[in-house]
Each structure stands twice: as structure tokens, then as C-alpha cells.
Amino acid sequence: MSRSILCLANTAGGSGKTTLAHALSVAFTEYGKKTLLIDLDPRANLSFRVGRENSRLNISDFLQSTVTVEDLDIHIERFDFIASDSRCGFGFSDTDLNNLIDVLPKEFDVIVIDTPSDVNAGLIAALNVSDLVLIPYSQTLHHYRGIDQICKLAPKTKRVLLQIGKPSKIADQFSQWAHLDGRCSTAREIGEAELTVTSVLTTAKNSVIAGEIRESAYSVLEELGIA
Numbered sequence: 001m002s003r004s005i006l007c008l009a010n011t012a013g014g015s016g017k018t019t020l021a022h023a024l025s026v027a028f029t030e031y032g033k034k035t036l037l038i039d040l041d042p043r044a045n046l047s048f049r050v051g052r053e054n055s056r057l058n059i060s061d062f063l064q065s066t067v068t069v070e071d072l073d074i075h076i077e078r079f080d081f082i083a084s085d086s087r088c089g090f091g092f093s094d095t096d097l098n099n100l101i102d103v104l105p106k107e108f109d110v111i112v113i114d115t116p117s118d119v120n121a122g123l124i125a126a127l128n129v130s131d132l133v134l135i136p137y138s139q140t141l142h143h144y145r146g147i148d149q150i151c152k153l154a155p156k157t158k159r160v161l162l163q164i165g166k167p168s169k170i171a172d173q174f175s176q177w178a179h180l181d182g183r184c185s186t187a188r189e190i191g192e193a194e195l196t197v198t199s200v201l202t203t204a205k206n207s208v209i210a211g212e213i214r215e216s217a218y219s220v221l222e223e224l225g226i227a
Contacts, residue, residue: 012146027217039084
């Protein structure tokens, strides 16, 4: 079975994609999928979130081939992780990212990519190499603008939307796009988990939001054809 590549993207900030990328990676491991999570945001918010900011090795080192995949040994909450730094917003292409993915250990079932909100080389590369783009959004005009921008940037890549929070009439204008089966609510447990370096699936594993994320993760695996 070939590996599957998922990226989370929305050009509007505050969509929850970084939190979701982390939590989905944990959920995928719970479903028995060997998972690699890559932070491609030069602001490195995800790397900070999981306690790997200023990591000795980061995505730029791997892309520039100054280190080898044998150096990939960072395990967090049962998934593997490649940290980001400020250099990863420019200077590489989807070919470079594809080359890295090609030499990664074959046992990875899922590669999850957290992307920047800025339109830069990292975002474009991630959209081009992915099998599925997951676009989380809540009910703001900025998020709807972000959806539209991602869909224009990735016209040939399969895309699904994931609703965060309560529905709104504004969402009707995006009814033509495919939506993931399920949604995720906002929850205090998310904020509590952010005070740690672990996801809500670890800090509040029996909560409603943890269950919603697991259901969303399974739907993603179905979309990828590896459930």
C-alpha cells in the first residue's frame, strides 16, 4: 500500500489547522497508521506547540539534504515529527518536497503537512504534492476567503472542507465544495491542551471534542482510501 499525503490549509489565520494537524496525527496512530507530521510554516507554531521549537534538525535541513532520513527519530505521542524554521518559507519547490518524501521510510502510512497561512513556496509545494487538502474553517468571512484562495491554488488536488464550530448561512455559498463527513466543535479542552505539549486526544481523551476529532480522522482515512 502506498503512503498517503494530507495537508491542512487555509490562507486565513485562526482556522484551527495547526491544532487539527496535531490532533489528527495522534488519531491516525490510534487507528494503527504510522504517521509523520511535518511543520512547513516558517513561523513554526506547530513546532512550538509540540515542544520542538529550535530543534537541532528541521525541515530546511532535510530539504537541503544536509541530513539524511536516518536522522529522523523524533517521536511525539506515537507519531514522528519534522520541525520547521524561518528558512522553509522560500527557496524550495514541490520537486524538492517530493524528493524528500520519496526517500522517507516506506513504512509511513500517512504524511500530514501543516501549512502556513501566507501564500509562499511551502504552501504551494504542499498543495501540489498532496493527495488530499483538508480546509478547516469557522464562520468568518476571512475563512471563506481563505477557502476560495486554497481552491484556486489547488485546482487539481482533491479538497474537502471541515467545519469548526456552529454552522452559518454564509456557508451556503460554499455548498458546492465537498465537506468531510462530520465537524468539530469549539471546546474548552482545546485551550487546556494548548497549555501542554500534547493534543486534546491525550489530555482529554474521553471528551466530546476528542471523539469528534477521531470521527473526522476516520473520515479523512476513508477519503484517502486507507481506512
